[in-house]
Amino acid sequence: MSDKFTNVWTIAEAFEGKLKPVSFELLARGRSLADACGEQLVSVLIGAKVGDAELNSLISHGADLVISVQDPALEAFIVETYSNVLLDLVEQRKPNIILAAATNNGRTLMPHAAMRLHTGLTADCTDLQIDLATGDLLQTRPAIGGNILATIKTPNHRPQMATVRPRSTQPLPEDPSRVGKIEQVQLKPELLDKRVMRLSFKAEAADESNLQDSDVIVAGGRGMKKADNFVQLHDLARLLGGKVGASRDAVDRGWARYPQQIGLSGKTVLPKLYIAMGISGAIQHLAGMKTSETIVAVNTDPNAAIFQVADFGIVGDAFQVLPELISRLEERKS
Amino acid sequence: MLKIIVPIKQVPETGNVKMDPETGTMVRDGVVSIVNPLDLYSIETALMLKEKYGAVVTVLTMGPLNAVKALKEAISMGCDEGYILSDRAFAGADTWATAYVLMNAIQHIGDFDLILAGERATDGDTGQVGPNLAAGLDIPLATYVRKVNELDPEQRTITVERSVEEGIETLRLPLPCLLTVVKEISYPRLPTLRGKKRAKTVDIPVLTAEDLNLKREYLGLKGSPTRVVSTKSPKVTRNGQMRTIKEDKDVSTAVDDLINFLEERKLI
Numbered sequence: 233m234s235d236k237f238t239n240v241w242t243i244a245e246a247f248e249g250k251l252k253p254v255s256f257e258l259l260a261r262g263r264s265l266a267d268a269c270g271e272q273l274v275s276v277l278i279g280a281k282v283g284d285a286e287l288n289s290l291i292s293h294g295a296d297l298v299i300s301v302q303d304p305a306l307e308a309f310i311v312e313t314y315s316n317v318l319l320d321l322v323e324q325r326k327p328n329i330i331l332a333a334a335t336n337n338g339r340t341l342m343p344h345a346a347m348r349l350h351t352g353l354t355a356d357c358t359d360l361q362i363d364l365a366t367g368d369l370l371q372t373r374p375a376i377g378g379n380i381l382a383t384i385k386t387p388n389h390r391p392q393m394a395t396v397r398p399r400s401t402q403p404l405p406e407d408p409s410r411v412g413k414i415e416q417v418q419l420k421p422e423l424l425d426k427r428v429m430r431l432s433f434k435a436e437a438a439d440e441s442n443l444q445d446s447d448v449i450v451a452g453g454r455g456m457k458k459a460d461n462f463v464q465l466h467d468l469a470r471l472l473g474g475k476v477g478a479s480r481d482a483v484d485r486g487w488a489r490y491p492q493q494i495g496l497s498g499k500t501v502l503p504k505l506y507i508a509m510g511i512s513g514a515i516q517h518l519a520g521m522k523t524s525e526t527i528v529a530v531n532t533d534p535n536a537a538i539f540q541v542a543d544f545g546i547v548g549d550a551f552q553v554l555p556e557l558i559s560r561l562e563e564r565k566s
Numbered sequence: 567m568l569k570i571i572v573p574i575k576q577v578p579e580t581g582n583v584k585m586d587p588e589t590g591t592m593v594r595d596g597v598v599s600i601v602n603p604l605d606l607y608s609i610e611t612a613l614m615l616k617e618k619y620g621a622v623v624t625v626l627t628m629g630p631l632n633a634v635k636a637l638k639e640a641i642s643m644g645c646d647e648g649y650i651l652s653d654r655a656f657a658g659a660d661t662w663a664t665a666y667v668l669m670n671a672i673q674h675i676g677d678f679d680l681i682l683a684g685e686r687a688t689d690g691d692t693g694q695v696g697p698n699l700a701a702g703l704d705i706p707l708a709t710y711v712r713k714v715n716e717l718d719p720e721q722r723t724i725t726v727e728r729s730v731e732e733g734i735e736t737l738r739l740p741l742p743c744l745l746t747v748v749k750e751i752s753y754p755r756l757p758t759l760r761g762k763k764r765a766k767t768v769d770i771p772v773l774t775a776e777d778l779n780l781k782r783e784y785l786g787l788k789g790s791p792t793r794v795v796s797t798k799s800p801k802v803t804r805n806g807q808m809r810t811i812k813e814d815k816d817v818s819t820a821v822d823d824l825i826n827f828l829e830e831r832k833l834i
């Protein structure tokens with residue numbers, strides 16, 4: 233199957249001329265797949281205003297080739313046009329694997345292109361491996377609210393496509409001695425789809441909206457008792473360089489805002505450190521955070537389900553632990 | 567009059583999903599099915615547009631015959647009509663094969679102005695079917711729509727706000743087009759008594775592969791580009807370290823241990 237189709241592609245994403253960190257995370261994933269297949273790793277950038285230094289950093293983070301299609305007309309993400317550009321490249325060059333970020337744009341472009349390419353797409357993969365017997369991509373993702381992990385293949389269609397959540401991999405260390413090529417590809421005017429217009433863009437105060445980009449999340453639940461007590465969570469988050477999240481119960485009570493909600497009907501997060509204060513650990517909450525690298529939980533109930541997923545649990549009162557922890561961290565800082 | 571199509575999915579209520587520890591598969595017995603919670607927002611959006619501009623709202627679902635329940639719930643909220651796409655050949659469809667059936671059904675049903683899909687279904691959790699459909703039908707797409715600013719029936723355009731990680735963009739799309747909507751867009755209404763009565767009597771046509779003239783090789787599990795090759799239950803417990811605070815003096819020891827733990831893991 234994979235004879236005609238070779239190389240691993242990653243779709244780089246940029247915002248206002250700067251590559252997003254996820255572009256490098258995808259290269260780390262792609263590098264190990266390309267090495268396992270003995271293929272090249274290609275980073276594809278569709279957009280505008282991304283300079284050579286940025287493109288070179290894709291090479292120093294693992295790419296062998298960078299395909300850059302840049303044009304002022306590509307500044308706004310218009311999925312129809314981006315999908316046309318990607319399809320055109322795919323049809324000419326026939327990649328074996330395409331990885332993209334599970335961002336709102338990546339999660340729009342990939343299914344759009346996969347439908348037209350008549351191939352499979354697996355969303356939000358947590359693990360990607362090559363099946364050495366067949367050369368197929370093994371795509372692992374949580375299924376059914378995080379209760380099981382399913383491994384999925386695209387045996388008879390190419391390219392094999394997958395999205396990966398931001399922050400689920402570390403980028404490779406930068407290696408300035410790596411060599412690679414940058415290929416600038418002209419946008420073909422006929423690929424522009426003019427049906428949809430972006431009228432304006434308003435940057436949003438980053439705060440909780442990019443909870444998912446945060447390495448540290450301090451989350452509170454009903455055990456925090458009232459809105460005022462969330463101040464302590466903000467203090468702790470600030471000391472740890474993190475953000476504040478919440479259970480649905482806390483959001484429903486108005487102690488936190490909906491963009492802060494973590495779980496099945498909120499955000500899925502994968503931080504390095506997740507601290508749960510007064511959260512019971514309902515399955516819907518766990519579905520959004522249980523793959524966090526390290527989980528710390530404080531709860532008065534020794535049988536709280538959150539302790540099942542905790543790496544470090546304290547059975548105790550959050551209002552005793554929080555002030556002590558905050559003052560100890562302040563001491564360490566000074 | 568506008569014609570709005572809302573594809574909805576029936577999903578198991580995830581709150582009580584049980585896994586068989588032996589086989590790693592879902593125990594389906596006794597699982598209650600509900601309308602995908604995120605599809606209530608697309609239904610609500612359609613009903614709001616109907617109130618404002620006048621519309622016929624058609625719900626459709628691909629699934630087993632009992633998914634008719636989901637359509638009836640949508641109708642009891644105020645949707646006008648429903649279609650169920652049901653055929654044994656559809657079973658096991660991935661998002662590509664699902665979108666293939668849905669797009670053909672939509673074309674079969676007739677002209678439309680707008681398709682409103684949910685952000686994602688809480689069971690498969692992919693969020694792919696909406697964009698798949700727009701691509702398959704070759705109509706413009708806006709995903710993660712948080713607000714409909716304006717629909718201009720004369721110009722046949724719709725202006726919407728779409729969320730991305732960095733902020734909010736305002737897009738103008740021509741009709742017909744497809745939007746996938748997120749929770750922020752509205753608060754779903756409850757079914758009304760009148761709606762429930764109508765739902766009881768309304769006739770919901772069943773469309774099969776043959777009715778839709780579908781290519782057999784594109785259907786269900788067989789027609790799906792992706793294959794689940796294995797499943798496993800992730801480790802349920804991390805067997806973490808535990809400290810218990812029984813009296814006041816335990817607080818500082820517990821916090822000491824926590825700080826050491828965080829240092830060891832290089833988290834502070």
Ligand SMILES: Cc1cc2nc3c(=O)[nH]c(=O)nc-3n(C[C@H](O)[C@H](O)[C@H](O)COP(=O)(O)OP(=O)(O)OC[C@H]3O[C@@H](n4cnc5c(N)ncnc54)[C@H](O)[C@@H]3O)c2cc1C
Binds near residue numbers: 479480514
């Ligand atoms: C379809 C569906 C979707 C859902 N989606 C989500 C979702 O996305 N996210 C989500 O979080 N929930 C979701 N839920 C709700 C979920 O089932 C739980 O109801 C919710 O997570 C409970 O929040 P909680 O842990 O804050 O509250 P509780 O379950 O009430 O737990 C509070 C905890 O605080 C502890 N506590 C009390 N006092 C203290 C103290 N002084 N110090 C320390 N601990 C204390 C208690 O022992 C208890 O364990 C969903 C439910 C459904 C049906």
Ligand SMILES: Nc1ncnc2c1ncn2[C@@H]1O[C@H](COP(=O)(O)O)[C@@H](O)[C@H]1O
Binds near residue numbers: 574629690692
């Ligand atoms: N079987 C189905 N029948 C009708 N609509 C569906 C079906 N599956 C998915 N959808 C629609 O596609 C959206 C995204 O679903 P998914 O891609 O499965 O996460 C849902 O919110 C529905 O609007």
